[in-house]
Amino acid sequence: MGIVDEDVARVRAATDLVAVAGEHMALRRVGARWVGLCPFHAEKTPSFSVNGELGLYYCFGCGAKGDAITFVREMEHLDFVEAVEKLAGRAGVTLRYDDAAGGRDHQRRKRIYETLERAVAWYHERLLSAPDAAAARRYLRRERGYDGDVVRRYRLGWAPGGRDQLVRALGVPPPALVDAGLATVDESGRYVDFFRERLLFPIFEAGGNPVGAGGRLLPGGRGPKYKNTAGTSVYDKSRLLYGLNWAKKAVVDSGRVVVCEGYTDVIGLHCAGVGEAVATCGTALADGHIRLLTNFARRVVLAYDADAAGQAAAEHYYEWERRFDVDIRVAALPPASDPADLARSDPEALARAVEEARPYLAFRLERLLARADLSGPxxxxxxxxxxxxxxxxxxxxxxxxxxxxxxxxxxxxxxxxxxxxxxxxxxxxxxxxxxxxxxPGTGRSARPAGPAAGAAPAAGAAAGGPVVGRPAPVAVSGPELEALRVAVHRPEEVADRLEVVLFAHPLARSAFEVLSASTTLHEAIEAADPQTAELLQRVAVEDSDTDADDVMVRLVERAGRRALMELQSEMRRADPADQAGWVPTVAWLKLTLEMLRPEDPRERPAAKEAERSLVGWLVSR
Ligand SMILES: [Zn+2]
Known part of the structure; x- marks a missing residue:
């Protein structure tokens, strides 16, 4: 069930893993591969490697591994089909489904995104030019200080009054509007607009698709100040962060995300030069948000008055720090100010408060001691x-x-x-x-913090985060490992020269066997047992600049010496009368082994011939 295999392969082929990973983390080129700080575990020196050509990554620290599809799945918490769909959209590949249900589900989500996109455009146009939006425009300009650029960048909109202006204007079947959270059915069975007489802040998921909106009343309007999209299949407020689509790059670049409370706070922070700002959408910051954020950064700065939240909040923060291995800090905003206001009155103070954010405990102590009277005993x-x-x-x-x-x-x-x-x-x-x-009284379960932190445990796995496992004890090394590297990276150089008998390590053997039986590395990895797959994944991201001829000689030499030792021990165990029977083979083997490394370059062709016949003999043995 799902997407047809052929299309999955097309998506893989059309996807540049370096570019995909680069949206979530900083990658640096080292030789033929790319390295960076692993997004799946906390580390200070990069052990995450990407082989762009093969489209595979491997982390030497935590063993996380896979291709672009795995990466997107784990980073963005998508299932297989969603991840493929996402990459397909990016690469412009049209997908076919081998079951009706998967196709329908995909079609449905796609229709919701399209409907929302049209609605966002329609509401935006209303705000820019409709006469009934004049008050909203005035409010944004005067009260918020937004110019046209800001309005356009955040695609702000105006939902007009009246019962069903959107329903009638959009030209979309009303049930589709209900699906997208843009319309509801009233008591008399008529379709009515969900947002009416509200300023709209469209909300996009991290990948950029519109998923809903937050609607704000203008001052003096009737009803709750904010009304958010509710209950659609693409809008899940427990793991949705407003602004992440715009902030993503800045967040990844700085390793820090700034969380505030409202849409206007996000926009204010962005305008004040703090591009890493995001906000929860009408809900308190919760596990799902933190888990989502750990895909992008390890430091979370809270830019709202966290003091009031007190000890209950503190326990949450300590718990997140431990479970998700994040560093939670608090920006000390001037009392009774929010980022949106401060962005207008004193953008530098706002940026400075974020810059100087401190651990929650330090922040609370500071507040407490500042209020205290320390002049007497x-x-x-x-x-x-x-x-x-x-x-x-x-x-x-x-x-x-x-x-x-x-x-x-x-x-x-x-x-x-x-x-x-x-x-x-x-x-x-x-x-x-x-x-x-x-x-726990002893602090046993506490994560070491501060400068002595060292390597923190990969809390992600326990917390249901990215799937990371311990690296399997892979002991393949020396020429066998190098030969596998050449076989993976430059197969043409060892085609018809490598044979399974040349490998002594069982894992190297099975890796070679599965490689030879497959047409692509992906196929091989899929066909391999987990340990072998692990080895192949690792090899795929390792550099291979060793000379193929040199590797072959060392590999064949080792295999030849092993065979020689076996022959000699067989010979010693044999009846003395029969021992002469071994002599010619042992002599030939010794000679051939010597010929593998000629001192005179003119003997190279003969050396190659010796290699060929030695491998032939080993195979037939
Ligand atoms: Zn890792």
Whole structure:
């Protein structure tokens, strides 16, 4: 079921993996391959390799591997069909389906995107020129400071009043509008517009398809201030982030994503030069968003007043840091300001606040101590107590200790007193079960943080993130590994020269066998057992600049020596009267082995001949 194999192969052939991966991560060319920091596990030195020509990647750190389809699946959390569809769209390949249901589903999604695209264009046109949108235009210009460029860049729209203007204007069958979340059916069975008299912020998925919109009332309008698309098959607010389609590149480039609360905050941050801004769509930041974001960056900066969220939020953040191996920071915005306003009044302060974002605990302590009266002993003691309570909530003992020292400094209380207080609070919390989930007394489950972090565990797998496994113990090495590399990268140089008998390692053997039986590397990888597939994937991203002739000589030499040892041991075990029977073969084998490495270049043709006959003999043995 799904897309016909031939079309999948066409998509693979038409897709440039380097370009696809490059949209999610920075890749640097090293020789014939590309390397970068692995998007599937946390690392500081690049072990993620891409072979552009073969369209395969392999991570030497976590063992993540695959082709463009696997990459898109894991990066964007798509199923196989969705990933192929996405790449097909990109490469301009038309897909055929071998079952009616898959085809229908695909057709349905495609129709929703098309319907939304037409609606976005229609609403946008209304905002730009319709007389009834004059108030909206005025609001955007005066209250928000948006010029025409901003309105066009974000494709803002105006949903007019009236019952069914969109339904009548769009020329799309009304049920399709309902599917796309643009219309509903009223009590009398008539199709009516979902958005009416609202300013529209169209929402696009990371890949750029429109999936819905957020509608804002103009000041003085009736109803809830915001109304978002609801309940369609392409709009899932629990894993959707407004602005990611525009921010993606900046996010990947900087390794940082800035999360704010509203559409206008995103636009404000972008306009203030912080291109990495995204926002949740009418919902609180949740696991699904963080998981989505870890595909693009490891640092998440929260650009909203997180102080109010308090300890419940802190536990969330610590949990995300541990589970998703992300670094959560908070931008200290001036009190009672949001990014949208600050972007207009003081864009530099906004950009600076994001730049100077700090860990959540540091941010909360700073707020607390700034409010405290540290001028007298009573005030300092109270501040020390509240601050220590905050510190006690952090799951990592080393991190707690550092903050204890700061609090001790600021409040003039001995660090040992504060430490004892913090541990007492933790014991209390643990026995009450309140924070036991994130705070095992010993800090056992805590991820080491700070400069001593080292290699963090690949939390993604446990959290249901990208499928990463430990690399299998692959021990193929030396000429056997090099020969496989040449066979994969420059097959013409070893065609008709390699034989399975030349490989001693069982894995190398099976890799070679499956390679010889397949017409393409992809076919071979698909046909291979998991360990062999792993080896082939790895070989595919490894450089191979070794000389094929040299590899052949070393490989044949080794195989010849193994055969010689076997012959000699057979000979020793044989009846002394029969031993003479082995002598000619042993002598020939020794001579042939010597001929493999001629000192005089003029003997090269003879060496090649020796190689051929030795391989022939090994095969027939
Ligand atoms: Zn990796």
């Amino acid at each position: 009573e005030g300092r003691a109270r501040a020390a107590e509240s601050a220590t309570a905050l510190v006690a909530g952090h799951p990592n003992e080393l991190v707690r200790d550092q903050y204890i020292m700061q609090v001790s400094d600021r409040c003039g209380v001995a660090p040992d007193r504060l430490r004892a207080m913090a541990e007492g609070l933790r014991r209390e919390a643990a026995s009450g079960g309140r924070t036991a989930r994130t705070a």
